[in-house]
Amino acid sequence: MMPPPVRTLWAIARHELTDSVRSRRVIVLILLYVAGSMAATLLFITVLQKIEHQLAESLGVQAAAGTGTVTATLWKSPAFRHMLTELTGNRELAETLLDIPPLGLFFGWLSFAFTPALVMLTSTSRIAEELWSGSARFVLFRSSRLQWCLGKFAGQAIQILGALLLSAVGAWLVGLLRMKSFEPAATAWAMTLFAGRAWVYSLAFLGLALAVSQWCAAPNLALALGFLAMIALAVVAGVAEHFAGEGWRRAWDVVLALTPGGHKTDLWWGDAAHLLPACVFLVCLALAYFAAGYARFSRRDV
Amino acid sequence: MTPALTLKGVVKRFGRRRALDGLDLVVPQGSVFGLVGSNGAGKTTALAVSAGLLHPAAGEIDVLGLGPFRAETHGGRITLLPQDSRFPPHGRIDDLLAYYGHLQGVPADRLSADIDKLLEWVHLTDRRRSPVRTLSHGMNRRLSIAQAFLGTPELVLLDEPLNGLDPRESARVRDLIRERRGRQTIVISSHNLGDLEALCDAVAFIELGRLVRQDTLDDIIQRSHRITYVLAAPTVMTVLSEAVPEVVWQISSDGLELTASYAAPWTPGTLNAKVLPVLLRSGAGVLEVRRGSDLETEYFSLTPPLPPPPGAVG
Numbered sequence A: 001m002m003p004p005p006v007r008t009l010w011a012i013a014r015h016e017l018t019d020s021v022r023s024r025r026v027i028v029l030i031l032l033y034v035a036g037s038m039a040a041t042l043l044f045i046t047v048l049q050k051i052e053h054q055l056a057e058s059l060g061v062q063a064a065a066g067t068g069t070v071t072a073t074l075w076k077s078p079a080f081r082h083m084l085t086e087l088t089g090n091r092e093l094a095e096t097l098l099d100i101p102p103l104g105l106f107f108g109w110l111s112f113a114f115t116p117a118l119v120m121l122t123s124t125s126r127i128a129e130e131l132w133s134g135s136a137r138f139v140l141f142r143s144s145r146l147q148w149c150l151g152k153f154a155g156q157a158i159q160i161l162g163a164l165l166l167s168a169v170g171a172w173l174v175g176l177l178r179m180k181s182f183e184p185a186a187t188a189w190a191m192t193l194f195a196g197r198a199w200v201y202s203l204a205f206l207g208l209a210l211a212v213s214q215w216c217a218a219p220n221l222a223l224a225l226g227f228l229a230m231i232a233l234a235v236v237a238g239v240a241e242h243f244a245g246e247g248w249r250r251a252w253d254v255v256l257a258l259t260p261g262g263h264k265t266d267l268w269w270g271d272a273a274h275l276l277p278a279c280v281f282l283v284c285l286a287l288a289y290f291a292a293g294y295a296r297f298s299r300r301d302v
Numbered sequence B: 001m002t003p004a005l006t007l008k009g010v011v012k013r014f015g016r017r018r019a020l021d022g023l024d025l026v027v028p029q030g031s032v033f034g035l036v037g038s039n040g041a042g043k044t045t046a047l048a049v050s051a052g053l054l055h056p057a058a059g060e061i062d063v064l065g066l067g068p069f070r071a072e073t074h075g076g077r078i079t080l081l082p083q084d085s086r087f088p089p090h091g092r093i094d095d096l097l098a099y100y101g102h103l104q105g106v107p108a109d110r111l112s113a114d115i116d117k118l119l120e121w122v123h124l125t126d127r128r129r130s131p132v133r134t135l136s137h138g139m140n141r142r143l144s145i146a147q148a149f150l151g152t153p154e155l156v157l158l159d160e161p162l163n164g165l166d167p168r169e170s171a172r173v174r175d176l177i178r179e180r181r182g183r184q185t186i187v188i189s190s191h192n193l194g195d196l197e198a199l200c201d202a203v204a205f206i207e208l209g210r211l212v213r214q215d216t217l218d219d220i221i222q223r224s225h226r227i228t229y230v231l232a233a234p235t236v237m238t239v240l241s242e243a244v245p246e247v248v249w250q251i252s253s254d255g256l257e258l259t260a261s262y263a264a265p266w267t268p269g270t271l272n273a274k275v276l277p278v279l280l281r282s283g284a285g286v287l288e289v290r291r292g293s294d295l296e297t298e299y300f301s302l303t304p305p306l307p308p309p310p311g312a313v314g
Helices: A005-022 A024-059 A069-075 A078-088 A091-098 A102-123 A126-133 A145-178 A184-215 A219-243 A247-257 A272-297 B043-050 B093-104 B108-121 B137-149 B167-180 B193-199 B237-243 B268-281 B295-302
Strands: B005-014 B017-027 B032-036 B058-063 B078-081 B155-159 B185-189 B202-207 B210-216 B226-231 B248-251 B257-261 B286-291
Touching: A005 A024, A005 A145, A005 B093, A024 A102, A024 A145, A078 A091, A102 A145, A102 A184, A102 A219, A126 A145, A126 A184, A126 A219, A145 A184, A145 A272, A184 A219, A184 A272, A219 A247, B005 B043, B017 B043, B017 B058, B017 B202, B032 B043, B032 B193, B043 B058, B043 B078, B043 B155, B043 B185, B078 B137, B093 B108, B093 B137, B108 B137, B137 B155, B137 B167, B167 B185, B167 B193, B185 B193, B193 B295, B202 B295, B226 B268, B237 B248, B237 B268, B268 B286
Parallel strands: B017 B210, B032 B185, B032 B202, B078 B155, B155 B185
Antiparallel strands: B005 B017, B005 B058, B202 B210, B226 B257, B226 B286, B248 B257
């Protein structure tokens, strides 16, 4: 009588998505995220407008009237190329980044920086809420606990992808309306790619959020613990990055690899040799965090 | 026939408290089975353990002859009406039932008709598209009952199903349960002994997480071995004892209730044919004839009252 596992998983994911979207809290959070990304893009363009004259002057490139015109010229200047190489510490990466339109690059930074927080806000309480209210008791004799949790993971992952794509559309529209030297097709493509990469990056945080949610049956506590865990991971990544080196200090590389932050730099690259391992590692981290939560959930009373 | 549900020596602890302390239970297939016990006796825990929501510390559970609950084997064949659980508030009623139906594996071509029928049964057809958060407590309860009968599962576990329902809705749900008798096994935990008496084939008394007694309702209330006559005036017992010498009589303190305890070859019919003429001739005036005892009396006689709280006077 039980339907095939994939069908059950899909039914749970679909329900999770619609239920999450129907809750006003999630809609408000996603709208705030999109509005925030649009506002940040607008701010970026405004600041760009103010500083590009000074940059043009100091680097000796030709100045122009509209926002982004100088930036486009500056982007191609040898001086800026050299500066970016120094900043990234890798000439190849700098070349890769210089091929991306500035607004696309900004959107990438924005998404990597803020999507984890969105994930924590929207997803940490999803399972905890159902345990708290008892609504999980209507489901857990109909599907297995693993299917239910994985279905929720899938539903939340689709929701985050939607939020990222919406914010990309918002930021692209702001660029279209406010930037003179805007390259619509190239920027749209770059934003879509970065939305996808930020999505993979956020999956690790989603695994963490749902792990906390499976551990903790109080939604507010789950939210607080989720943020604490996210901050702790950022601190661990920072410490590991700082102390990593030769000899025994290579152990810090292992620690770094166990945090999502340890794979963020690889997501800026454009080639599969960097991107693919990072994506695989991040998905594995997502599943590992999720499994740590499930280890408790599979044995807990509901 | 394999029992629908068997619990053997099941122990469930919450901290240091033992909610189930070696509970034994055998629920025959196709029966309507009642669980009776005081608050905290372990009825809700027994149902949750059977449905796999709680993990027992010890003991054996067999659901539908397939071992302890596993979603892979039991999913769609067993349902539960949990006691204090709320539905997700944002979903619409029919969407929610469709979701549960999908998970249970109810065929898509049958699901919509099933939902229609159940919503009609629990009087929620007009609220079909309403979000759950707009429902009253009683409506929520009716929706809980509807979800428990979705997809015609083999074993239905109902925890206080009639709580919070108005008399008319209670009667409808009782009819629904009676209609399913024999086709599904229905376990009902309830404090309303009148409802259980009206619905159940068999009953188990549980106290302090242990089984006190389990039997058919007929045997528990001695429907085949006891008749009570309520009289308008006391009568002379010697006349009765002479008329039916093999019957044991009990008389209430005011002499207005006579209870006959009998065994074969007496039947209610043959006993009444002998006793009623004697009573009427004696001028006692028969106001009521009751077959058997009632569940409440038997429950009180079998289960000792809980000790008074510490520090209580008298």
